[in-house]
Amino acid sequence: MISSERRPSVCGQPPVSVGTTQDRNLVSTISCHYRIVASHLGGETNLWCILREIYARSMAELPHSFVDSAGYERLMGRWSRAVGSVFLDWVAPPSGARWLEIGCGTGIFTELVLDTCSPAAVFAVDPAQAQIDHASRQPVAQRANFRVADAQALPFPDASFDVVASALVINFIPDRPKALSEMRRVARACGIVAGYVWDFAAELSPSGPFRRGMRQFGADVPELPGTRDSSLAALNSLFEQAGFEGIAAKSIEVKLPYFDFDDFWQAQTTSYSPTTKIIAAMTKSECVGLVEAVRAGLPVRPDGRIEYSARANAIKARVPG
Ligand SMILES: C[S@@+](CC[C@H](N)C(=O)[O-])C[C@H]1O[C@@H](n2cnc3c(N)ncnc32)[C@H](O)[C@@H]1O
Secondary structure, three states: OOOOOOOOOOOOOOOOOOOOHHHHHHHHHHHHHHHHHHHHHOOOOHHHHHHHHHHHHHHHOOOOOOOOHHHHHHHHHHHHHHHHHHHHHHHOOOOOOEEEEEOOOOOHHHHHHHHHOOOOEEEEEEOOHHHHHHHHOOHHHHOOEEEEOEOOEOOOOOOOEEEEEEEOOHHHOOOHHHHHHHHHHHEEEEEEEEEEEEOOOOOOOOOHHHHHHHHHHOOOOOOOOOHHHOOHHHHHHHHHHOOOEEEEEEEEEEEEEEOOHHHHHHHHOOOOOHHHHHHHOOOHHHHHHHHHHHHHOOOEOOOOOEEEEEEEEEEEEEOOO
């Protein structure tokens, strides 16, 4: 349900809660029809404002469902590649290893492993059928074994892998201790378990400037899943509790440019993100205000490009021997 913490809403109406997905679908349908009627009547009414608020709040409760792989590539592709290669240098895995990648998404990190780590074999799993379908259509699929599976119940025997890695995934897993115990189970004794997540707690993900702009505008921006476990201290503690040894952690900063504001905006408004659904419920004039608020907070280079840093927190550990 919606948090009891109340921040300024997009239209200043009192907060309203809705329950099930069916409720949300109904509210969404009603608000779409109401929008059409309101536009014919020539503008804003109080009821429209309330419906829009209900819709925005119900959307804010929806989790990331990773059903739009092309959108994922547009938002995260460049960032994932940049941080993944720094991470792999730091982990320094042995060549000839059998790898399992957890939460492979579209296969970005899978490809980095294949291109830079000389593995003996790479298995890659993700619970989202859309992501696995996308990865399976890429050239990387000729070199890796992709399959649908959840980190909380890995379909592999004990001690099957030398390295178990996850890129930008741990925070999205609902039962993180269970997933870490599964990663430990399928890794061999003295094998490596490693991963990294964006520093959502410090709002330093690639969406940080976008989310800050939305907040500045007064929108109710939902917290990203697993934010509380995205700091170095929280990751350390998760790995300690899972019984790993030789734990090391570090932050990785990457700085990337966007060609211009449109490039940035297109990348940030993927269909699967709850923030995009909130924006979809805004009026035209609110959208204009939002664009200005987001634009005002962005670092623009003299050549017009938008450039900023994002921070990932990385962890690596050994399975007890
Ligand atoms: C931010 S994407 C990362 C994708 C890819 N590893 C990369 O670096 O680009 C997070 C991925 O974690 C997956 N995921 C979410 N919950 C999961 C779970 N319980 N077990 C395994 N993967 C999960 C999602 O489906 C999504 O593809």
